[in-house]
Amino acid sequence: MTGGPINVVMAITLGVLYSAGFYLLLQRSLMRIIIGIVIIGHGANLFLQSAGGPPGRPPILGGVEVEEMTDPLPQAMALTAIVITFALSTFLLALAYRSSVLLGHDEVRDDVEDRRIRRLQQRLAEDEDDDDENETDDHEEAVR
Structure with a gap:
């Protein structure tokens, strides 16, 4: 029921995703900012899935022992994070399109x-x- 220790490959992958996402988030181009937010969203999903621990049996009482069950909360939170990232991405894409139509470029000015x-x-x-x-x-x- 509890998640085991995170492996080194997943920790490095999460670090690379978060650092690349935050780097892109600090750029002046709106498209790079949007890509950075999407990458951070993917990093959050991977983090939630790795926090859920190894795969197990469905959490249905009476059919499986408690030790073999999988915690459904990280999966539900990852699904919610996917929906939020998708909604934020579409909103930001609409803003970037509007900005490029009005200004002719996607650079954020001071x-x-x-x-x-x-x-x-x-x-x-x-x-x-x-x-x-x-x-x-x-x-x-x-x-x-």
């Missing part, structure tokens, strides 16, 4: 508001540095 806030923070940091330098100069003159 937000103008983010740039404005970053410039404001840099200006404030420079002002604080100037104030610190003025205080140091005033202190040195007072010491003389």
Whole structure:
């Protein structure tokens, strides 16, 4: 009923899937982002299936001993993850198609508001540095 230890090949496969998915998720192309989300979804499904343990008998009381039964929860969660990944993928594909129709490309651009806030923070940091330098100069003159 409990899952056994995970084998090394499955752990490496899961690590590769998750790292490739997160790498693609950080790209600027919408198609790469969508492929990254799909790969992460596949990694989640593999993780849930490996967490379920080895195959066993159907969990029907009276027909099989409890030790031989398979836990149905990881299988149900994997099925739910498949449906969620499919729905999210179709939604993101529709958004990417709409973006490519309106803009002519699928690149995600920087937000103008983010740039404005970053410039404001840099200006404030420079002002604080100037104030610190003025205080140091005033202190040195007072010491003389």
